[in-house]
Amino acid sequence: MLEFQRVPTTTKTGPVFRALFLLFGVLFFAVGCAPRDEVWQLSGPTMGTRYNITVVNPPASIDREELQQVIDGELVAVNNEMSTYIPNSELMRFNRGPVGEGVAISRHLADIVALSLDINQRSAGAFDITVGPLVNLWGFGPQPEPETAPSDEEIAALLALLGSDALHLERNPDRLTRKRAVELDLSAIAKGHGVDRVAEVLERRGVENYLVEIGGELRTLGRNPKGHNWRIGIEKPVLAGSVVQVPVEISGRAMATSGDYRNYYERDGVRYAHSIDPRDGRPLQHRLASVTVIADSCAEADGLATAINVMGAEAGLQLAEREGLAVYMLVKSDKGFEPLASSAFQPYLERSEK
Known part of the structure; x- marks a missing residue:
């Protein structure tokens, strides 16, 4: 099983999408279907959470059980390529491989590393797939929470390596070289990549209406069971219950949310959130509570949401405006949460008000 950084997922599911179900960061409004519609609900465990898929009016040429098997197989392939919890995954074999020597890697792994390096450059280092040892040092990876916060010396030693x-x-051919003994951790982007892989499976089989979700990261196409655009509610970052901050309509696009409000611990009165800034090696201390990004691919939305969450509201909004990214942020304030939206996100808000 592919288990990434410990971001708990709260899930409430109702019978066949009659109301809504909550997953990390978003609320999905999925209403009952009209009699003429055929709706398939497919789900299963993956990546330390679950996948949930809604297919509306599937082509007559595909078989439901066969489709489920293909989807499960695709997600197993993602695990075997990118898991840090499978000792013999392609990623872990690379992490144990030679330093200073190019290693042949699969196209999928090369694609996600290329995207990660691109987001690293665009975010001035706020997104970094070598940050895993720092995450572990702070107790948000496989290792238990430390009894005391890491020392400045421990943090500096890792920063010098990562x-x-x-x-x-x-x-073409795909080869990856480590110039230092860094270890890759794709936890901040692989769930989005898994969503994209499943979406591609559906589209290759002629599915024109779907919602694919893994751990709150999602991608949609076409119409929901009522024949309307998929309507997704961005969740207010509060611990008690599920509250919609704002609903948005997205069809033919992907969405991901990053936040630190559910995964943290306290030591000696100090709150340590699970998101680690790879530039200074410490948990985030700014007031940005959650970031939602809408993009063409879920992998890009996933990685950018993490990057902007690390950057903070001001720098994150500057990046969004510079690149025309659709970004919605909720910033902690004395009165609750202040919403901030990029120019490219405004059309989604305007449609939600109609």
């Missing part, structure tokens, strides 16, 4: 600048990727 960094995406240690990676060199060649394409």
Whole structure:
């Protein structure tokens, strides 16, 4: 099983999408279907959480059980390529491989490393797939929570080793080189990649209406069971219950949310959140509570949401405006949460008000 950084997922499911179900960061409004519609609900465990898929009016040429098997097989393949919890996964074999020597890797792994390096550059280092040892040091990986916060010396020692600048990727053929003994952790982008892989399975089989979700990261196409655009509610980052901050309509696009409000611990009165800034090696201390990104691919939305969450509201909004990204942020304030939206996100808010 592929288990990433410990981001708990709260799930409430109702019978066949009659009301809504809650997953980390978003609320899905899925209403009862009209008699003429055929709706398939497919789900199962993956990546330390569950996948949930809604297919509306599937083509007559595909078989439901066969489709479920293909989807499960695709997600097993993602696990075997990118899991840090499977000792013999492709990623872990690379992490144990030679330093200073190019290693042949699969196209999928090369694609996600290339995207990760791109987001690393665009975010000035706020997104870094070599950050795993720092996450573990702070107790948010496989290792237990430390009894005391890591020392400055421990953090500095890891910072001297880590960094995406240690990676060199060649394409066609795909080869990846570590110039230092860094270890890759794709936890902040692989769930989004898994969503994309499942969406591609559906589209290759002619499915024109679907919602695919893994751990709150999602991608949609076409119409929901009522024949309308998929309507997704961005969740207010509160611990008690599920509250919609704002609903948005997205069809043909992907969405991911990043936040630190549910996964943290306290030591000596200090709150340590699970999101680690790879630039200074410490948990985030700013007031940005959650970031939602809408993009064409779920992998990009997933990685960008993490990057902007690390950058903070001001720098994150500057990145969004510079690149035309659809970004919605909730910032902690004395009165609750202040919403901030990029220019590219405004059309989604305007449609939600109609």
